[in-house]
Amino acid sequence: MSLLKVSDLEVAFQTPDATVRAVNGVNFELEEGSTLGIVGESGSGKSQSVLAMLGLLARNGRASGSALYQGKNLLTMPAKALNRIRGNRLSMIFQDPMTSLNPYLTIERQMTEVLELHKNMTRRAAKQRAIGMLEAVRIPEAAHRIDQYPHELSGGMRQRVMIAMALLCEPQVLFADEPTTALDVTVQAQILQLLRNLQHDFGTAIVLITHDLGVVAGLCEKVMVMYGGRVMEHCSADNLFARPSHPYTIGLLRALPRLDQNGAALQGIPGNPPNMAHPPSGCPFQERCIDADARCGERAPALEPWRNDATWLRACYRPVERMKSLHEEPSHV
Known part of the structure; x- marks a missing residue:
């Protein structure tokens, strides 16, 4: 059975003037340890498809269809049940770390909270685990940086903090929305290798949303091309690049x-x-x-x-x- 099966997913936003149909009839399956790349221009519905599955749509957004995770529909799951797996079994790397990180909390508090909630770890043990993950994403002086606030870090470091937070609980499914946008080429290669290692060690499945077809070629087995809220093409990465x-x-x-x-x-x-x-x-x-x-x-x-x-x-x-x-x-x- 597929780890995640999405069927007839539709997302619409109601505005005072019109109904914006952002996603129209998206279907895909995700197996354990596999990687699906979702590509397309801005506004094609890539991010909204994932946010709908995680219950993170804007207030005026509505999703229909089904997104079955271990046989349970994420779209109709009660909020408390979804909270138990969101950030734990299902995790996401958001595109803009400056707006995703809480400016009033230190990096430590934002990371340790995840481990205390989902893994029942003590504050001290959670901090050591968080420092180790910051080191894994190549943040220098991690033991010092963890006590800082988001505005004290560079854009690239904030992006790496977001990646570290998403990986803390070793999720079964990782949704990554432009995870390497703010990173230089060297660090990008290190992060992609970290994601490969995560897949190898824990069987994590990855849904990668990106504009960078080079990243898709190096990481993804399957690719879904979206445009205007619809899937235009869905095939293996080899076929996409050799015979689109x-x-x-x-x-x-x-x-x-x-x-x-x-x-x-x-x-x-x-x-x-x-x-x-x-x-x-x-x-x-x-x-x-x-x-x-x-x-x-x-x-x-x-x-x-x-x-x-x-x-x-x-x-x-x-x-x-x-x-x-x-x-x-x-x-x-």
């Missing part, structure tokens, strides 16, 4: 700088993401797609197996024979 099947995926890969094209202009995707308060009637990518036709504006294509492969899904009307024109010199990571 959706025009949006191909556009993302072509926008990457390449070492063999030094000085060449980047090929961006023209246009802007759709306004989800007034989404298009058909495929959300139709206005930016180089090969959209009349069907694309009438109804959104279903997410279906590609090349008769049940593990490789895409939402596009483009026939197999017409994909060749888009595969000329695709970008690789």
Whole structure:
């Protein structure tokens, strides 16, 4: 049985003027020790999908569908029951550590509270465990830094504190929302290795939300490409980078700088993401797609197996024979 199974997940926000449908019919399964990368432009619904599962949507947000963790639906779970596993069995690295950390509490109090609540550790033992985790994420002078407040740390250090907090209880599922954004390349490599070690030692499953396709290539086995609140393509990382099947995926890969094209202009995707308060009637990518036709504006294509492969899904009307024109010199990571 899957550790986490998400079915027909939808997230909508009610505003005074309109209903914003941020996530529309997302489905995926997560096995123990596996890594799923969720990629796409800002506003595609990546973060809201995860926040919905953890019961962390804004007050005007509503989620429907199901997110089964060990057979129990997270979306309908009582708050007390969800609190017992959130931060313990299910943990999250948030994107902005400055707004996620409490400015009135020391790093020690914010870290030890997690261990005291979920692991019944004493304050002293919890502090030693927290210092060890800060050292694991490469924070220098961890025994001194743990007594400081968030504003006394650099942006990169705050990000590493967030990662350390998420790993304290050795969660079964780790949701990581842009976990390496504020880190330099060297520290980023160290953090990614730390996540690999966590998977190896404890079988932790990871859902990685990122714009960095390089991180996806180095860490993820499967990738889900989202756009306009919908899944455009869902397949193995190997297939995504070697043979992308959706025009949006191909556009993302072509926008990457390449070492063999030094000085060449980047090929961006023209246009802007759709306004989800007034989404298009058909495929959300139709206005930016180089090969959209009349069907694309009438109804959104279903997410279906590609090349008769049940593990490789895409939402596009483009026939197999017409994909060749888009595969000329695709970008690789």
